[in-house]
Amino acid sequence: MAIHFQHLVVIGVGLIGGSLAMALRDRGIVERIVGVGRGLKNLERAKERGIIDSFSRDLKEGSQGADLVVVATPVCTIPAVIKQIAPILRAGTIIIDVGSVKQIILEQVEPSLPAGLHFVGGHPLAGAEKSGAEAASAQLFQGGKCVLTPSPNTDPQALEKVTSIWRESGMEVILMDAQRHDRIMGAISHLSHIVATCLVQTMKGLPDPAEELLSYASGGFNDTTRVASSRPEIWRDIYLWNREAVLEAISQFELSLRRLKGFIEEEDEAGLLKELEGAKKLRNQLKRF
Numbered sequence: 623m624a625i626h627f628q629h630l631v632v633i634g635v636g637l638i639g640g641s642l643a644m645a646l647r648d649r650g651i652v653e654r655i656v657g658v659g660r661g662l663k664n665l666e667r668a669k670e671r672g673i674i675d676s677f678s679r680d681l682k683e684g685s686q687g688a689d690l691v692v693v694a695t696p697v698c699t700i701p702a703v704i705k706q707i708a709p710i711l712r713a714g715t716i717i718i719d720v721g722s723v724k725q726i727i728l729e730q731v732e733p734s735l736p737a738g739l740h741f742v743g744g745h746p747l748a749g750a751e752k753s754g755a756e757a758a759s760a761q762l763f764q765g766g767k768c769v770l771t772p773s774p775n776t777d778p779q780a781l782e783k784v785t786s787i788w789r790e791s792g793m794e795v796i797l798m799d800a801q802r803h804d805r806i807m808g809a810i811s812h813l814s815h816i817v818a819t820c821l822v823q824t825m826k827g828l829p830d831p832a833e834e835l836l837s838y839a840s841g842g843f844n845d846t847t848r849v850a851s852s853r854p855e856i857w858r859d860i861y862l863w864n865r866e867a868v869l870e871a872i873s874q875f876e877l878s879l880r881r882l883k884g885f886i887e888e889e890d891e892a893g894l895l896k897e898l899e900g901a902k903k904l905r906n907q908l909k910r911f
Contacts, residue, residue, distance in 0.1 A: 625651055625786045631688040633658045633681070633703055635668040637749060638720045639694030640758030643673050645791040648760045658684035668755035682710050690716050690787075697721040698859040701730035704741065713738030716780050718787070720746055722807055723864040724771040724800040732775055740780035743771045745803065746793060747811075753853055764792035771800040808867025813875060815857055816868070818850040 630646065632639045635657040646652045657674035658681060659665050665677040678684030685691060685707040693700050700719050711717075717739060721727055724743050731741050746768040768788040772781050785795045798806075821843075825832040861868050885894040 625783050625790070627652045627690040628654065629688050630655045630690045630692065631658060631685050632656070632674065632692045632694060633685070633707075634692075634694035635659055635665060635674060635677075635755050635758075636694060636753050637757045637762070638746060639692055640668055640673045640755045641748075641760065641762035642692055642694070642720070642746075642787075642791060644758055644760035645763060646787065647672075649790050651787070651790060652690070656684055656688070664755050668758075671755060671758070673755055673758055681706055686710055687712075688715055691718070693717065693719045696856050696859050697723045697727065697863050700727050701734075704731050705734050708734070708736055708739055711739055715739055716783060717741045718744055718784055720744060722811060722860055724769075724803045726863050728771065728773055728800050732773060740777045742776060742780055742784040743800065744784065744788065745769045745771070745807070746788065746791075748793075761792070763788070766793050767796055768793040769796050769798050769803050771798055771803050773800070804864050805867045805870070808864050809871045809874075812857075812860055812864060812868050813871040815849045815852065816861075816872060817875065818847045819857075822847050822850050 627646075630643065630652040632643050632655060635643070643652075643655050643657075647655060655674045657665050657668050657677040658679070659677070660679060662679065665674070665679070668674045669677060681703065688711060691707065691711070693703050695703055700721050704717055704719075708717075715738075718741075719727060721743075722745050724745060728743050731743075735741055746763055746766065748762050748766045768791075770781065770784060770788070788795050825835045828835065882894075882897055884890075885897060
């Protein structure tokens with residue numbers, strides 16, 4: 623499907639929002655891009671890099687005239703942002719988000735959306751511990767997956783256009799129920815950050831000073847804890863907004879940790895080896911994807 627938008631507004635010109643703007647501009651899908659945000663330096667840098675053509679720090683003023691709006695703010699702010707801009711958007715405008723929690727956003731946005739506006743929730747599975755316009759790249763989404771979570775109320779034509787947007791940006795698009803998305807992300811993405819956070823914090827409780835322990839950190843520790851360098855306030859909100867799925871994943875992780883601890887306490891070589899081999903076999907399946 624050939625798609626084209628005259629006026630793209632990106633609310634939150636960071637890693638994801640900025641990268642999507644760059645990808646769509648490179649492919650000639652958008653004519654004009656306006657960035658909206660609170661940080662003046664970040665917006666100025668986005669303009670310097672050619673990510674946006676102009677910017678505004680006023681949400682309603684900056685959103686006027688859009689036919690496509692990308693809301694790339696922290697998950698807890700997405701519904702409020704959409705509610706604020708909805709009254710000034712023209713009929714036919716498509717609004718998309720990039721939050722990693724979907725059900726609660728869908729529940730809060732859809733009932734308040736005026737007739738004629740179209741919301742399509744989505745989550746591009748791409749990112750890094752870096753943030754801001756400086757980290758944005760038109761190639762960020764190449765080869766990745768984007769999950770879209772339409773509801774029975776989602777406009778079919780809007781869904782088709784949003785699917786094309788993400789495909790043109792280099793992603794495989796997957797349609798999924800919002801609740802299922804949140805369960806999967808709780809297990810795969812959100813638990814990973816929790817484990818990384820706990821691993822780093824563990825260093826503070828051991829007999830040797832944490833600073834001395836971390837001075838010996840190399841590949842394994844660095845790779846495992848990389849995501850713990852992400853912005854804390856963003857992850858705080860994700861944990862709380864996907865509370866049930868996160869707690870379920872934590873409970874399962876606790877069972878796995880206790881099982882492994884038990885094998886070590888009992889010096890159960892056979893049980894320990896079986897556990898390690900099972901993890902290795904499952905982890906190696908990642909090479910297929």
